[in-house]
Amino acid sequence: MEETAVNNSASSSELKYQIQLNELEATMLDLKVKVDDLTKENGQLKRENNQLKRMPLFVAVVVDILENGEIYLRQQGNNQEYLTHAPEDLRPLLKPGAKVAVNNALSIVKVIGNIYDSRVRVMELVDKPQETYADIGGLTDVIREVREAVEYPLTNPQIYANVGVEPPKGVLLFGAPGTGKTLIAKAVAHEARAKFIRMSGSELVHKFIGEGAGLVRELFQLAREHDKAIIFIDEIDAVGSMRTNDGTSGSAEVQRTLMQLLAEMDGFDNRGNVRIMAATNRADMLDPALLRPGRFDRLIEIPLPDKDARLQILKIHSRKMHLADVDFESIAAKAENSTGAELESICREAGMMAVRREGERVEMADFAAAVRKVKNEAVAENRMYT
Ligand SMILES: Nc1ncnc2c1ncn2[C@@H]1O[C@H](COP(=O)(O)OP(=O)(O)O)[C@@H](O)[C@H]1O
Ligand SMILES: [Mg+2]
16 A cells, blocks of 8 residues: 555656656757757848948058047048047057048948058158259259249249249150159259159059049148248159049059049149149140140250250269369260269269279270160160160
8 A cells, every 4th residue: 555655656756757847858859959940040130240341441541540549430422520439459550640431330340551552652852952052064044944944933932922923833854764854853853952752653553452532632731731842743744644444344444543643743733842843755745735824834855955055964974073184074975965963873883884894984985885885785676866
């Protein structure tokens, strides 16, 4: 009797456990279903999140970091300005001039780099170039014109104001390569004690694809930051050639760069402290839009040096040499059709000849040999030479 009771109670508690077990198993099944659902939802959210992260980002530049930690940004392209916050981990990377990516809530997502990077890569900045007018042989008329158009507006703006005329806005130097265009621009900057900022049109177009217009804007911005500056756009034909209208993206990019340049020039006060110079080998190739009044409105041709100028240039580039009795007149006559750069290499070569034969002085024979060598090189380069 007692045994049965025990058996009975055993089987009843077994039953109880069985029921509990079933219940737990059911709960587990429920939870499994829930886990499955949540995993699915999680995947979905992850995808949405990635989607959001992949949303196009805007590029902006940090203008300032305010005391309360807010970041003052300027958006590139439309120049809109706004205040925003930055995530803690990005803070130390932010300083004025940093380029950042912002999402469409205008929060900073990442730091791209420093805006000055690209400036440094494309722009040559010289505080005050060493070259002076005394380093230029010949070109007396050119120097006079450049002084009037570029130097005096910087050093004596009063002259223009008194007479009530506007100085030309842009000065375009054109002439064969090596005739001294860059040299003149540097010498003017030296004499005017101005910052010299050089940008090469061909580098702008070929090396910095997609950045051209932005870099032009930065070029002018950089110039404005200085007390006195001369902007020198070398090889301007690379950005400003006659429109091709072939519809390729390359030329669309060049067009955008040119448009930006024109806009910058139009927005420029020609009485200000920034003068604009440009150089090209081919003035006839330039887009007429560049040559309109208020843009490059003063064209100055840089000719090949005549005999007198060649003589001067030879003397300039040999002035540090120990010379024997050298008849420069005759060398200048022999070096007909040479550019200033070629005359410079004639001097350098003559010096090298003397070094090679371990001479004490550079002699006439060294110069004669140097003329032949440099002429042959010019012929080998398939250039016109008589
Ligand atoms: N008229 C000149 N007088 C003295 N040196 C010259 C002259 N023209 C050119 N040179 C020399 O040739 C170098 C190259 O000239 P550069 O000014 O770069 O020519 P461009 O810009 O017209 O191609 C100069 O740095 C200078 O040494
Ligand atoms: Mg040059």
